[in-house]
Amino acid sequence: MSSIKEGVFTLINVQNLTYALKDVQNISMIIILIGILVGMMCILLSMSFAASTDKAVKKIIHAMGKADQGDYDVQIAIEGKDEFATIAHHFNDMIVKIKESNRQERDALVREKNAEIKSLEAQINPHFLYNTLDAINWVAVENEEFQISKMLINLAAILRYSIQKCNEIVTIDEEMEYLKRYIYLQQQRFCYSFQCMIHIDDSLKHSRIHKLLIQPLIENTIVHGFPGKTGHDEIELIIQKKNDTYIQIQVEDNGKGMARELTEVFNSYDYRKDKIETSIGVRNVITRLKLYYGDNSYFHVDSSEQGTSVTIMIPYEI
Secondary structure (H helix, E strand, O other): OHHHHOOOOOOOOOOOHHHHOHHHHHHHHHHHHHHHHHHHHHHHHHHHHHHHHHHHHHHHHHHHHHHHOOOOOOOOOOOOOOHHHHHHHHHHHHHHHHHHHHHHHHHHHHHHHHHHHHHHHOOOOHHHHHHHHHHHHHHHHHOOOHHHHHHHHHHHHHHHHHHOOOOOEEEHHHHHHHHHHHHHHHHHHOOOOEEEEEEEOHHHOOOEEEOOOOHHHHHHHHHHHOOOOOOOEEEEEEEEEEOOOEEEEEEEEOOOOOOHHHHHHHHOOOOOOOOOOOOHHHHHHHHHHHHHHHHHOEEEEEEEOOEEEEEEEEEOOO
16 A cells, blocks of 8 residues: 555566467468468479470470481471561471572582583594594695694694693683684684674783683674674683782673673573573583682673673783
């Protein structure tokens, strides 16, 4: 009683501990349940991503296996825009390029085989041919047929030059000696119905060139370029240096020209795709330019009713 009288109070609160911690336990349970739920969702998402990744990887591996076995028609279906779709896209592009490359290689092998067969079919014993021409020449001399004798001598020289080491590199001077003999025989054949002027930069006479790159162009002009024996048909061959790194060869004529479609064929001719059916000599020149010099070569035709001009560019070599 004394404490109450003195105004001093002591407050004592008595509460059940289990009841007090009940809310804390509930909150803990909720947090635990949320954690478990989040964890399960993460596991499910991980499993879904792993399954999707596994599926994409298996598709790529399966396609690679078929390609490795030689099936170049295989393609991967592209789904979505993720990294695997990018890989599938690049794989599909690569397969298309490999397939095209293989096709071109097969075509090249077929061309090579056909060329070998044709070469064997056309093979002639050079010694027999030269000896026969020599025998005919002596008969012509004995009968004082000196023009025939000169033609035979030039023909024998042309055949010897053409047959021996057909892919040999020669000087432009040597090529011109052969070309002049060829032009002489063609002038005899066509009764001098055309003239051929040759202009060569003196500094290029000893530069080197692959054989028989010019003669087919001259032949094409003589056989197809002129309308007939007009007596005014002219061919001009111009060989000069360009930029100290290239040799420019131009064959120009005042003939009837060629169809625009044919000039377009020549200017866009791809020997790896196109088949040689007509104008074999010109297409042969274009093909050999690409085989010999690659992208360092140039071939172009301009033609109209006033004539045709063929331009070749090859690297300057000494």
